[in-house]
Amino acid sequence: MSSLFRGEEMQLCQIYFKSEVAYSCVSQLGEMGIVQFKDLNENVNAFQRKFVNEVRRCEEIERKLRYIEKEAVKEEVELDEADQTCDAPKPKDMITLEAKIDQLEHDLVEVNTNKDALRKNYLELIELKHILVKATQFFEEHNQSELEDTMSKTVMSMEGPLVIDSIVAPSMRLGFLAGIMNRDKVSSFELMLWRFCRGNVFLKTADLTELVEDVTTNTLQAKTVFIIFFQGEQLKNKCKKICDGFKATIYPCPETLKERREMLNGVSMRLDELKTVLDQSLNLRRSILVNAAQSIKTWFAQVHKMKAIYHTLNMFSHDQKSIIAECWAPKSEINRIREILDLETVNWFFFFIIF
Numbered sequence: 001m002s003s004l005f006r007g008e009e010m011q012l013c014q015i016y017f018k019s020e021v022a023y024s025c026v027s028q029l030g031e032m033g034i035v036q037f038k039d040l041n042e043n044v045n046a047f048q049r050k051f052v053n054e055v056r057r058c059e060e061i062e063r064k065l066r067y068i069e070k071e072a073v074k075e076e077v078e079l080d081e082a083d084q085t086c087d088a089p090k091p092k093d094m095i096t097l098e099a100k101i102d103q104l105e106h107d108l109v110e111v112n113t114n115k116d117a118l119r120k121n122y123l124e125l126i127e128l129k130h131i132l133v134k135a136t137q138f139f140e141e142h143n144q145s146e147l148e149d150t151m152s153k154t155v156m157s158m159e160g161p162l163v164i165d166s167i168v169a170p171s172m173r174l175g176f177l178a179g180i181m182n183r184d185k186v187s188s189f190e191l192m193l194w195r196f197c198r199g200n201v202f203l204k205t206a207d208l209t210e211l212v213e214d215v216t217t218n219t220l221q222a223k224t225v226f227i228i229f230f231q232g233e234q235l236k237n238k239c240k241k242i243c244d245g246f247k248a249t250i251y252p253c254p255e256t257l258k259e260r261r262e263m264l265n266g267v268s269m270r271l272d273e274l275k276t277v278l279d280q281s282l283n284l285r286r287s288i289l290v291n292a293a294q295s296i297k298t299w300f301a302q303v304h305k306m307k308a309i310y311h312t313l314n315m316f317s318h319d320q321k322s323i324i325a326e327c328w329a330p331k332s333e334i335n336r337i338r339e340i341l342d343l344e345t346v347n348w349f350f351f352f353i354i355f
Contacts, residue, residue: 058307088305181248
């Protein structure tokens with residue numbers, strides 16, 4: 001008899017049962033929590049045991065459930081508590097549960113992929129809108145002749161044969177690149193342009209008053225719109241390389257005011273449409289997660305129990321007709337264990353007391 005300083009008197013037992021009822025027997029004994037099984041396959045590699053494929057299936061289901069749970073936590077969806085009375089699903093029910101979780105993960109991945117693509121497009125259009133607005137303001141303040149005069153003065157103020165040889169005819173029309181970048185990189189960016197292009201470019205920047213969500217990191221950052229003016233294809237290629245090095249994003253910007261306004265109107269319309277579609281996608285994603293949150297912890301409990309059962313079955317000795325298990329159990333619970341096994345197997349088992 002057990003006491004504070006003495007545990008229950010234990011009995012080593014051996015159980016023989018048919019393969020068809022082994023799963024349900026281990027499930028019921030696990031719910032009782034009074035049996036400790038011995039590993040009869042200590043010399044067998046874990047990947048060579050009989051139910052290794054079933055264990056892997058359970059681990060794959062757990063991975064999918066963790067993904068769904070992570071997305072639900074990210075969406076701040078409250079998860080319902082697990083059903084404490086849930087039993088381990090039977091092997092035939094495992095197929096249904098696995099298919100349900102597979103479909104749920106597939107739907108969630110598809111919605112997230114579409115959402116990310118829509119959000120990326122939406123953020124790019126916002127940046128393009130800022131560029132068009134700032135470019136229009138800049139071109140309204142400065143005309144083409146003023147820019148050419150500025151370029152000429154800038155070039156002639158430099159010294160050295162490399163700069164003099166690179167002067168292009170004043171009649172050549174100025175080209176420009178418009179883009180956006182992080183504000184903290186502007187000073188280094190301007191210095192690199194000046195040195196790499198030998199002062200033959202003109203840079204105009206304008207800081208955005210509001211924080212803009214970054215396309216790659218999805219974090220709010222201070223951004224700066226820039227316009228680079230140059231003459232010649234060679235300087236254009238140099239400017240693009242420098243922009244790539246500073247991770248600045250270049251967007252197309254029309255040269256004429258009419259084209260810029262038409263493009264700005266088109267971008268505004270597309271932003272409204274994308275906002276509507278993106279909201280619908282977010283609502284669909286939340287509805288999927290809310291429905292999954294009602295059962296996800298219960299599914300976790302069921303899969304954990306199923307995985308534990310297969311791990312236990314891997315400790316048994318198997319032959320063509322029966323399964324042999326050895327376990328330690330309290331002497332006072334032997335009759336109760338016999339009754340449980342008798343109910344589960346309808347006398348399809350043999351219970352022996354070894355010691």
